[in-house]
Amino acid sequence: MDALDLARWQFGVTTVYHFLFVPLTIGLGIFVAGLQTAWHRTGKEHYLKLTKFFGKLFLINFAMGVVTGIVQEFQFGMNWSEYSTFVGDVFGAPLALEALLAFFMESTFLGLWIFGWDRLPKRIHLACIWAAAIGSNLSATFILSANAWMKHPVGYEVVDGKARMTDLWAVLTNSAALAQIPHVIGAAFIVAGGFVLAVCGYWLLRTGAPMWRSAARGALVMTAVAGLVVAGTGDTSARLLYEQQPMKLAAAEGLRHDTAGAGFSIVPGLEIPKLLSFLSTHEPDSVVQGTDDLQRRFEQQFGPGDYRPDETIVFWSFRVMLAFGLTTVGLSLLGLWLTRRRRQFPAWLSRVLLLALPLPLIAVIAGWLLSEIGRQPWTVAGELLTASSVSPGVSLAAVATSLTVFTLLYGALAVAEGVLLVRHVRGGVEEHTPTPVAERREPSLMY
Template sequence: MDVLDLSRWQFGITTVYHFLFVPLTIGLSVIVAGFQTAWYRTGKQEYLRMTRFWGRLFLINFAMGVVTGIVQEFQFGMNWSDYSRFVGDVFGAPLAMEGLIAFFMESTFLGLWIFGWDKLPKKVHLATIWLAAIGTNVSAYFILAANSWMQHPVGYRINNGRAELTDIWAVLTNSTTLVTFPHVIAGGFLVAGAFVLGVSAWFLMRRREVDVFRPAARVAMVVSLVAAVGVSLSGHWQAQIMTEQQPMKMAAAEALWEDESSAGFSLFAIGDVENGRNHVNLQIPYGLSLLATNTLDGKVEGVNDIQERYQAIYGPGDYRPVVGLAYWSFRLMIGFGMLSALLALAGLWLTRRGRLPAGKWAYRLAMLGIGLPFVANSLGWIFTEMGRQPWTVFGLMRTAAAVSPGADVPSVAITLVGFTLVYAVLAVIEVRLLIKFIKRGAQEELEPEAPVPALSY
């Protein structure tokens, strides 16, 4: 491997690892705020126990997300200095706004929430967790605005070989951002819903604290279903924008080699990438045209034809991403997301009218289901970023031109191994902390002066 390959691996590993914490933080912050709102309005101790129990898990995940996210920013200077020099004036603006506005907001009010239980009026204390949750989601918006500029550059001009910001409003209202943000937020709620459901299932299987974890599980399943609908709708809009702005990415996702009208949605394909053709392709008729254009006879561009057009526009080169990776990451993303939604739907049926499943299989499926939306989210980002290749900034800068000229193979290799080992240790710490606080349960999360309610099963 050369410096470029190692740098890509390093950034890919740290980014995918960091994004394991992001969607859970996004969704769980709002769920915790919802539980506290229910406690404030009803005064029921069960909601207080839910708030404190899930709040502890949220804080552990939030801390890990902050630690792992900082490493990404270091890499812009260490491994991708030519990229930073080219886009810094544009890319830095939304990131600076994220730090000065959103992260400052979420961290400040989260601190007030942590230490304000016995010091702030209940209404003010409730406001702090909501403001922290809002800050978390606003933070995601600014970061996605920066990423969306790489997918679809707007509001800039090229001056002396650098991109200079000319319209921050255009960057913040980028059409790519406007469809990506709801998709990512809905994905975050899908992750949080599966997490709350899986942890609750562990307690319900043992018939522990049913008065707390059955309502939590029901809330989680509703959240998951609503989020699944949101993911589907926003994903449909995102596919249309992607077809318009990055047709090569959509063509690779469908292994579509030639321009085609009334194109089918591929379910399973075996092809010859080198010669640009499929040997086997099982399709849903008209499905791709409907997804990409909202019409049954819409035209969708193919990989071979786009390659020819891009060579005419950008010069000689291979503008195809890794087609197999784009194709399967797109399908598996959809598949794992659908499985998560089906699991939530089945759970709502099994727990209707106060019921709980008698056998353990349902609980075990729910616990295994925690991983489904995590995998779907990770595959979605792998598809988004790998499908853009060979571009770092689409149409403006290729990835090969973005790597630091001063970086060498030994230094990047050493830091790659080092980061991977550190992240492995952090993963062990994260899991052990979560297991420790999960096993403690929600019983001790009562207010000190409140009597412990009798539990009947």
């Protein structure tokens, strides 16, 4: 173990943890805004109850997304100073844009929404939740284009050992970014949909009140539509991997040698012939490069070294992502069919939806492991190795301290957040008839 290993562990732990909350913020924000819009347009009280109920769950979760996000911004400088110095000119720009165009909007309008129930005209108050929710989605767009640049760097040149941006538009419209942004945001909506469905499943089992059915139907539609987006962009991503990150593709398939008409292995030993070639190029007989042959070519290009990622993790994370993601989307399609035209949710379906809560979360985590571990040994593909990215002046003890602190603190907060969410889900909607909003003197929602 050296400082590099621990810095990588810290990045992995803090990023995976951050991304447990982010997808919920992205998807749930829009869902709550949709509920409030429904209330605004129909005046039906159960939409207001649902808005407040899911709004509270959204806020409990939002807090964690915010505070773990600051860690991400600081840790590039703390643990990865060589990386930061090399990429800042390019990579910093989307981060600055994210703060200017998204974070200010998200946080300011969310504050207005929480405390503005009795102070703002209804229409403006509704606009506030939309502004906050759109802010979350915009921020995801910028950070994902920064991330895509690491896998497929474009719009830059290297001057004096540093990347210099030459075209911001190229960075923001990077083909890798355009595939990744809808893929990840779509996945976030699946996670949020799965979360809402689990909560509704619980309440449908307890009361069967019609409002839970309508919320669940909304979440089923959201999950199913997002599922189509994720599947479509996943297909695009596979073809982009073939061109841009052949090593990741080969590792994800456990393909060792360049193969024409390569098959797709579902699990080791069970293979669908020619499917990998077809997915990579839409030509069943095309040649897909294998890890061993790529390794040889990379050595010629970049000098001696091991250019293969951890094949076990990459191979299995790909399968876990596919299996768990597709199961969630399949469940949503099944749910839509079973509850079509005023049909009720069968009890077994509610139970399954409740139990399926972790599936989409596991799928997105697996997706990030595939994405980031699959890029190794590079931080910036073809330009900067992870081993050369770490802060040279930071000691093993310092990184060990911060890894320990974050692990313990995050662990404690995860327990607290879990308890808080469960308690609020069980508490249900406010059952008393709320006083008309304009008459209430004190806001009922203190953070």
